[in-house]
Amino acid sequence: MFRKRAGIRFLAVIGMSLLFSGIASPSVQAVQYGNIGGRTGNPDPNNPRTSSIFIHSLGANESATDVIEVDNYTDEKKTLLVYATDSIVSSGGAFGCAQFVDEKKHVGTWITLEKSEVTLEPQTNTLVPFKIQLPAKVDVGENNGCIVIQEKKGDPQNLNQENGGSIALSFRTAIRVAIEVPGEIIKKIVIVDYSVSRNKEGNFVLKPSVKNEGNVSVDAVINPKTVYLWGTSLDSQTQQYPVLRGSTSEWNFELKKPFWGGFYRSKFTAVYDSNPSNRIGVVTDQQVTTLTSKTIVFFAPPSKWAFIILLIIFLLISITVWLVVKRLREKRRINRTWVDHQMVSITDIKTLAASHGVSWKLIAKTNKLKAPYSLKAGDIIKLPPKEPKQKPQTKQN
Secondary structure, three states: OOHHHHHHHHHHHHHHHHHHHHHHOOOOEEEEEEEEEEEEOOOOOHHHHOOOEEEEEEOOEEEEEEEEEEEEOOOOOEEEEEEEEEEEEOOOHHHEEOOOOOOOOOHHHHHEEEOOOEEOOOOEEEEEEEEEEOOOOOOOEEEEEEEEEEEEOOOHHHHHOOOOOOOOOOEEEEEEEEEEEEEOOOOEEEEEEEEEEEOOOOOOOEEEEEEOOOOEEEEEEEEEEEEEEOOEEEEEEEEEEEEEEOOOOEEOEEEOOOOOOEEEEEEEEEEEEEEOOOOOOOOOOEEEEEEOOOOOOOOEEOOOHHHHHHHHHHHHHHHHHHHHHHHHHHHHHHHHHHHEEEEOOEEHHHHHHHHHHOOOHHHHHHHOOOOOOOEEEOEEEOOOOOOOOOOOOOOOO
């Protein structure tokens, strides 16, 4: 159990560190975690990515030398381990590094550092040279490894042992080592899926997923767009991610719960440089590929206050419709049953209304009479027919 928990903690630390080292802006030169860090010692001014990643192009049996700067940003004297590991693909397709005790089988075996540990005074740094030596047989394309910097607090061989080894799992950071082997370079990613789900806060999580079918990593610009059902834009997010060779990557984009709710359409695009001649960090407009996902439609329930507002609006509309229908029915009934009547003398409208058993206001409205609603002999107005008076029944003896 301890080994499993420790492994998760190591991967989390490495994942955070490499996220910044892999996709940071050109102005970010070093990776750092827990006040220890490192940076590439010989960055190429023409390739901003070399400020955070070691990038070398080597063939079989070829070698190269480089240097890593190890930094102690704390106010204490620190002893730091410096070692190479193989790379791993963590959950979601993110770049990660194997642990110290894991057997090295790939790029980790190609890297030899002149020092395995350094002791640094507070706020100081040092350079550690290293050599990359490729074997006789190596896969064409991109091969990744790591150089890890870790604070030493015990025997590294006891790391993650069940008896609770003496080394602490406090601080660990790493720099990616990308080795490009010349040959038939293939840059290709395909869209795997696009889905939407909801988190505990009630917000939506858009999940684009792509797969790298080439033999080098690809920096893909992922842009999920969400619109109302009629096409008006609701949300658009853009982020660049590395998609590693042979991996399937999935990302989570949070979409705040729409206030009003309703039906929405969403899709994403993945844009990447598919020019096989361009190395990591080199981008041109000569061969840019854009992929477009399927469109998904989903429903978002309205928020509490939106529901109350919509309910009030619905009730007001319902009452208005009911009143309009009532008036139309009344108008049709009047047109069907009321008849023209010619006045023979000056008559008070209220007296007239009482004699016909209706409201004087209804007579005025139907006949479009205006105050003082005077009626004179000869005027023709519509009135309801009078009901015939029933003769009083006589009792028979």
